[in-house]
Amino acid sequence: MVTVMLAIGLSVFAQVSNSSDSILFHKLYNEALKNGETDMNLRYLTSRIGARISGSLQAQQTVEWTKKVLAQYKPDSIYLQPVTVPHWVRGTKEISYYTVKGRRVRMDVAALGRSISTDGLLTAGVVEVRSWAELAALPNKAVKGKFVFFNRAMDAGEIETFKAYLGAADQRAQGAIAASRRGAVGALVRSLTPAKDDYPHTGAMSYDTAVPKIPAAALSTNSADLLSDALKKDPSLHYTLRMHCVQLPDVQSYNVIAEIRGTKYPDEYVTVGAHLDTWDLSEGASDDGAGLVQAMEVLRLFRATALQPERTVRIILYMNEEAGAHGAIEYAKQARLRNEKHIAVIESDAGGFAPRGFRIETTPEAMARFQQWKELFIPYKAGDIQLQQRGVDLVPMKEQATALISLDCDDSRLFYIHHSVLDTYDKINPREVAMGAATMAAMVALVSKYGL
Amino acid sequence: MVTVMLAIGLSVFAQVSNSSDSILFHKLYNEALKNGETDMNLRYLTSRIGARISGSLQAQQTVEWTKKVLAQYKPDSIYLQPVTVPHWVRGTKEISYYTVKGRRVRMDVAALGRSISTDGLLTAGVVEVRSWAELAALPNKAVKGKFVFFNRAMDAGEIETFKAYLGAADQRAQGAIAASRRGAVGALVRSLTPAKDDYPHTGAMSYDTAVPKIPAAALSTNSADLLSDALKKDPSLHYTLRMHCVQLPDVQSYNVIAEIRGTKYPDEYVTVGAHLDTWDLSEGASDDGAGLVQAMEVLRLFRATALQPERTVRIILYMNEEAGAHGAIEYAKQARLRNEKHIAVIESDAGGFAPRGFRIETTPEAMARFQQWKELFIPYKAGDIQLQQRGVDLVPMKEQATALISLDCDDSRLFYIHHSVLDTYDKINPREVAMGAATMAAMVALVSKYGL
Structure with a gap:
């Protein structure tokens, strides 16, 4: 040395x-x-x-x-x-909210890049996961017909923020494929940002020809936290999403x-x-x-x-x-x-x-x-x-x-x-x-x- | 080694x-x-x-x-x-402009911290300097009764911006003393910023009991550049300043x-x-x-x-x-x-x-x-x-x-x-x-x- x-x-x-x-x-x-x-x-x-x-x-x-x-x-x-x-193209701004006891709570979302549209209002239950292992461990009925909500945050303690980003970006890139494989109707992904705020962060997502394409959206971190809290109180709440994006x-x-x-x-x-x-x-x-x-x-x-x-x-x-x-x-x-x-x-x-x-x-x-x-x-x-x-x-x-x-x-x-x-x-x-x-x-x- | x-x-x-x-x-x-x-x-x-x-x-x-x-x-x-x-305390916002051929051009200024007020509108000619040597070389009649305009910019090429700051901050700290010593009625100082914009930057200035206190103001860099250009065209232009600051x-x-x-x-x-x-x-x-x-x-x-x-x-x-x-x-x-x-x-x-x-x-x-x-x-x-x-x-x-x-x-x-x-x-x-x-x-x- x-x-x-x-x-x-x-x-x-x-x-x-x-x-x-x-x-x-x-x-x-x-x-x-x-x-x-x-x-x-x-x-x-x-x-x-x-x-x-x-x-x-x-x-x-x-x-x-x-x-x-x-x-x-x-x-x-x-x-x-x-x-x-x-x-x-994204088209008109997305519409998104969850409903608990008849009350609609607006979510700040943005379609992920390359996502398909929802073809009108899409309403379904939500299941939250933070890892691929959690998703894999869920029984089929817990996922089928629902939105999978990928809510793993960037690691705030990581000194290299690029590493923290890569440590969470897999949800954005692969979430829709993994969710669709289990029969989900949509993917909701926590925005890749260290901030707690109301701004959704978009970015590229992917599809796999082997499974149906399902719409995928980024939620602002505040919206993701709100949704996560709401799900703890009422796991059967319904989520509604409308996205108008189209691949020209x-x-x-x-x-x-x-x-x-x-x-x-x-x-x-x-x-x-x-x-x-x-x-x-x-x-x-x-x-x-x-x-x-x-x-x-x-x-x-x-x-x-x-x-x-x-x-x-x-x-x-x-x-x-x-x-x-x-x-x-x-x-x-x-x-x-x-x-x-x-x-x-x-x-x-x-x-x-x-x-x-x-x-x-x-x-x-x-x-x-x-x-x-x-x-x-x-x-x-x-x-x-x-x-x-x-x-x-x-x-x-x-x-x-x-x-x-x-x-x-x-x-x-x-x-x-x-x-x-x-x-x-x-x-x-x-x-x-x-x-x-x-x-x-x-x-x-x-x-x-x-x-x- | x-x-x-x-x-x-x-x-x-x-x-x-x-x-x-x-x-x-x-x-x-x-x-x-x-x-x-x-x-x-x-x-x-x-x-x-x-x-x-x-x-x-x-x-x-x-x-x-x-x-x-x-x-x-x-x-x-x-x-x-x-x-x-x-x-x-600064008091009401400062008033400041120069006058060429009857036309007033507004300047963005802020009193330097600890400055005295102008006691009403103060109007005088302006002499521009970029160094202490330039000021020293001026004949008394070129300074007496005027504003001295200290227009040395921070060195944009300096890698350590603290050094660039210290390389220009002497004008703010000592300008009013040096100007007063030569019989000037006020000091105008280019703001200490690398930006070209309309925001004056204040900061501490000093007085010396051996010479009269005169008012001192910071000009935004855009105002400083404008004034400098105007002085090249008309060295006899008049500058007006009103500051309401007071030491309580x-x-x-x-x-x-x-x-x-x-x-x-x-x-x-x-x-x-x-x-x-x-x-x-x-x-x-x-x-x-x-x-x-x-x-x-x-x-x-x-x-x-x-x-x-x-x-x-x-x-x-x-x-x-x-x-x-x-x-x-x-x-x-x-x-x-x-x-x-x-x-x-x-x-x-x-x-x-x-x-x-x-x-x-x-x-x-x-x-x-x-x-x-x-x-x-x-x-x-x-x-x-x-x-x-x-x-x-x-x-x-x-x-x-x-x-x-x-x-x-x-x-x-x-x-x-x-x-x-x-x-x-x-x-x-x-x-x-x-x-x-x-x-x-x-x-x-x-x-x-x-x-x-």
């Missing part, structure tokens, strides 16, 4: 002494903080375009607007990559791609991206508006600091991360068909808060390289570099890229607003977004200079 | 292997995150009491309310420490103190505190509402986890940090009179955002001890421990305490809202405040267990 520390200590020292990288970092952060355009762009995106669920007019506007912004930053090339995406025909859409050609290895690629689409409940300032303007800013920062990458840097804005990652899958498919060599694929989709570092999936050898670079990021408070898979849009490149790199941000605030009406511009701090853009640009600069 | 690394490496290892401290940390954070009362208390403070400038009724209400809350957490003793404080007679007020007696060294003290008062423009959720509820939470966390400190832990809520730190000065005076031995004085007054670590002023020997503890804080993302003096309320204890310790928080957001109408409850994240409370409690636990 002592030897290892020594070795790392020395190589870090060697790296830190590379003052040209330190100077480059300073230039990038300084430019982002003093002349950055992330805030101006995020304000435009959130106020002029707003929610941009895949398949929508606003999603198409986002494609056109980001292409225009990137063109202003003078890439060597810019183009749209066609991708076919689903088009789900698929739509022709696009990824947006811009490039700076590498001076030395133009056929080796370092990509940096974010996703164009959002859910429909809010303007998606955090998910992933911040990431989108950060990815575009990387191009601006390279141009403003006259940085010529040795490998080709590709800005890639993915369509439809939220409902199937069709854009990312198409990007990976095209890269494979063209036999493109990807050194690293980088993304920002962690909320746009104060950057802390990176979460990276890569080889041990490449990870050692990233750990050497760590010291360069520490003065910018972004030196927390850990091995972990995170980004949905990076996964399709898993077999083709040496490293999948996600910008990591302070994770305190994201899940309070994620996928809900609360994800608005005022929750985002301009300086944090600018710092994140510089942090991504710095990583792109290192990988495009040194390779992996 | 290699030897030093080795030595630190080994002692860190020894420390980390002390699993009882790790377990204690886990207990404290878990309790704060799952059952914490910081959010409930902050909501009460900001919505039911609100702004609480020293000398005000609300300041007195805060004394009474915090004493009540602390009493509920069952300290071994609780008492009020009398302290005489100034009582400055001093008021009897209090520090609030609660103690858990040390089991082994009851006569050795570890204090943990925050300040009761705010400026008058907002409810002070961040400055220092968050710190106040965190300091109280430390007591609750000790009781909830049945933690018995070996040294006496003293919660100290200081009155009047904002306008002279009279509470902290009185506390230090009383401690000196009683010859109390203070091991460490700890405070939270950095905004209540995600905790990053601590800023500490202490001896090299004690600092080595803190660096050993660092590894315990890293899993909670609060391992950034640096030598630096920060807390205003700690300074009076400089000669009497081994260490002055300030909780350090993510500094991205503070100065956007600091001392302005923007410092409201909605800017604060409940989880960040809870994490900060646990981080302080953990530091109190270590110092009260091991000493320094």
Whole structure:
């Protein structure tokens, strides 16, 4: 152990002494903080375009607007990559309440993304579970013809909120399938947020062709607590839900791609991206508006600091991360068909808060390289570099890229607003977004200079 | 260098292997995150009491309310420490505009704390400076009878925003004195914020008995930019200011103190505190509402986890940090009179955002001890421990305490809202405040267990 520390200590020292990288970092952060355009762009995106669920007019506007912004930053090339995406719409606001002794108590709900409608008012009993084991242990008659209410909360004591999220998100993703398999008529899922409030948080759910599709909705945490209490007093209460959502025909859409050609290895690629689409409940300032303007800013920062990458840097804005990652899958498919060599694929989709570092999936050898670079990021408070898979849009490149790199941000605030009406511009701090853009640009600069 | 690394490496290892401290940390954070009362208390403070400038009724209400809350957490003793404080009031909202070619352009301003009024409308020319050197270089006739407009912005490129703040705050603190010395009739100061917006940020200014007192006001950054542009076009424009502020007679007020007696060294003290008062423009959720509820939470966390400190832990809520730190000065005076031995004085007054670590002023020997503890804080993302003096309320204890310790928080957001109408409850994240409370409690636990 002592030897290892020594070795790392020395190589870090060697790296830190590379003052040209330190100077480059300073230039990038300084430019982002003093002349950055992330805030101006995020304000435009959130106020002029707003929610941009895949398949929508606003999603198409986002494609056109980001292409225009990137063109202003003078890439060597810019183009749209066609991708076919689903088009789900919520329709009129949901109606939802439970009834005890003739009294209706209104619930705050939102259809989960991709859910079918209820086809009119759907009224049934409710059975509450907090785990798959609890559901499995229930006799058939306790589930059949009812709503299954998945009420496991995010673990408030978990320090990594992404872990707390993943520890409860299975209910949203798989709840309708598991409930339908047992003969339930609907799935109600506690919203994935640490807050106790009245805002439902939507997000992707799934169906399985082997069982009937049943409607699925998110309940606000206050509504979930109320319903849970009411069920304790009266397990036979009835719940009513009306959802108007519909899956429209698929739509022709696009990824947006811009490039700076590498001076030395133009056929080796370092990509940096974010996703164009959002859910429909809010303007998606955090998910992933911040990431989108950060990815575009990387191009601006390279141009403003006259940085010529040795490998080709590709800005890639993915369509439809939220409902199937069709854009990312198409990007990976095209890269494979063209036999493109990807050194690293980088993304920002962690909320746009104060950057802390990176979460990276890569080889041990490449990870050692990233750990050497760590010291360069520490003065910018972004030196927390850990091995972990995170980004949905990076996964399709898993077999083709040496490293999948996600910008990591302070994770305190994201899940309070994620996928809900609360994800608005005022929750985002301009300086944090600018710092994140510089942090991504710095990583792109290192990988495009040194390779992996 | 290699030897030093080795030595630190080994002692860190020894420390980390002390699993009882790790377990204690886990207990404290878990309790704060799952059952914490910081959010409930902050909501009460900001919505039911609100702004609480020293000398005000609300300041007195805060004394009474915090004493009540602390009493509920069952300290071994609780008492009020009398302290005489100034009582400055803003009065009616300020009137301010400049006039060019008969057209009035309204400016967003706020009197600086402790400023005198203008005694009716005050109209004069304006001379703009960005440094003391610029002011010194001006001929007397360019300054005499005018407003001096101090328009140096916070350095947007500075990574540590506290440094950027201190790099511009001298204008607010000393501007009126320097301007008056040159015969000016008033001081206008650019607000200390990284934002470009319409909100003036107030804060303490000073007078010197050697020169006449002149009124001093903060301009919003947008107003400052507008005025600066207008002066370029017409250096002879006139500026009008009316402020109604007045210094009322001093008021009897209090520090609030609660103690858990040390089991082994009851006569050795570890204090943990925050300040009761705010400026008058907002409810002070961040400055220092968050710190106040965190300091109280430390007591609750000790009781909830049945933690018995070996040294006496003293919660100290200081009155009047904002306008002279009279509470902290009185506390230090009383401690000196009683010859109390203070091991460490700890405070939270950095905004209540995600905790990053601590800023500490202490001896090299004690600092080595803190660096050993660092590894315990890293899993909670609060391992950034640096030598630096920060807390205003700690300074009076400089000669009497081994260490002055300030909780350090993510500094991205503070100065956007600091001392302005923007410092409201909605800017604060409940989880960040809870994490900060646990981080302080953990530091109190270590110092009260091991000493320094």
